[in-house]
Amino acid sequence: MERCFSVLLLGVVGPPCSGSSSHSLQYFYTGVSEASQGLPRFVAVGYVDGQPMDHYDSNTRKKVPAVPWMRKVERDYAELWRNSKRRSSELVFKQSLVNLQNYYNQSDGFHTFQLMYGCELRGDGGKGGYIQFGYNGRDFIALDKETLTWTAADTQAQRSKRKLDADRAGNQYQKSYLEETCIEWLRRYLDYGKETLLRTERPVVKVTSQAEHDGTETLVCQAHGFYPKAIETTWRRDGEVMDHATFRRDVAPNSDGTYHAWLSIKVDPKDRDRYRCRVGHDSLLEPLDFAWEETASNLGLIIGCVVGAAVALLVAGIVGIYFYKKHQDGYRAASSE
Structure with a gap:
């Protein structure tokens, strides 16, 4: 149920917390109980495949395209764009914060209320979708669209669950939105932004080595500059996957819209040549293996020759x-x- 509500705290809306091998449309709303140092009381950001596409906040009260191709969407769907429900959501969030403070018997202070929802078109043709709310950076309640009921994260959320479960028609509408309307808009956005969203950028891979104080060695495999975000990386010894010994960081975005990944493994220097970093990506015809290569002497030779x-x-x-x-x-x- 947890979907990284911490990235939305203080109105700082970040990209989705997990990657996808297919395509996704996601929205992140954050409301805060008190404005501070210019922080908007309400922020809403939309993402396609993890890339920001539009933005709204209570300071400007304008829905602003975040990428050039969204301006074509604004032009072609001007009426829908003008009638966006971000303003009404802002009012709902304001009242919801008051209700939640009462639920938790809390006094005035800084509190956050968050909504995350979206849909996904998977590589195998399957569809997915979710709607989830959070309060003060923690799970609050989420829709189970298969049973048309809500899952409460704690005792206080049970009050909201009873109200929402009783609205069967509203829950059916949410399910239809996730499985039909959201998917339809995702396809439209992919068509408008196809030059950006449907491109592939091959990862540049480099394996480096660092000696450790205990006599071991850390091999680091870095892949950067790739798109789309989904990538498969593993350390292997003699062909065997070494997931239990691998330390990895989450795939992260670069400033140019591409991504980078990083994974390392501690090895005995005598066994270094037995290890390979395997990388699989949509831009590659097949997964490739990369080994550490001693380049310092070769570089010196090249420099000397030059x-x-x-x-x-x-x-x-x-x-x-x-x-x-x-x-x-x-x-x-x-x-x-």
């Missing part, structure tokens, strides 16, 4: 100029006789 060649060219040039000058001096001397 410097040597440059020096040789410089000397040849000086010698050439000297003999050319001597030749010209001789020619002038012969002409004067």
Whole structure:
């Protein structure tokens, strides 16, 4: 049930917490009980495949495209764009914060109420969707769209569950939205932004080594500059997957819209050559294996050759100029006789 509500705290809306091998449309709403240092009381951000597409906040009260292709959507669906329900959601969030403070018997102070919802088109043709609310960075309540009931995270959320479960028609509407309307809009956005969203960028992979104090060695595999976000990376020893010994960081975005990934493993230096980093991505015809290679000596040799060649060219040039000058001096001397 948990979907990383912590990234939405204080109105800082971040990208989805987990990647997808297919395509997704997601929305993140955050309301706060008190404005502080210019922080909006309400923020809403939409994402397609983890990329921001539009933004709304209570300070500007405008829905603003976050990428150029969204301006085409705004133009073609002007009426729907103008009638966006972000403003009404802002009012609902304001009242909900008051209700939740009463549920938890809390006094005035800084509190957050968050909504996360979205849909997914999977690579195998399947569909997914979710609607979930959080309070003060923790799970509050989520829709089970198969049973058309809500799952409460704690005792206080049971009050909301009873009200929402009773609205069978409303729950059916939410299910239809996730499985039909949301999917339809996802397909539209993918078509409008296809040059960006449907492209593939091949990962650049590098394996480095770092000696440790205990005599072991850490091999680090870095893949960067790839798109889409979904990527499969594993450390293998003699072909065997070493997940239990692998330390990895989450796939993270780069400033240019691509992504990078990082994973490491501690090894005995004597066994270093038995390890390979395997990388699989949509941009590759098949997964590729990468091993650590000692490049320092080769780099020194290359630099030495380049410097040597440059020096040789410089000397040849000086010698050439000297003999050319001597030749010209001789020619002038012969002409004067």
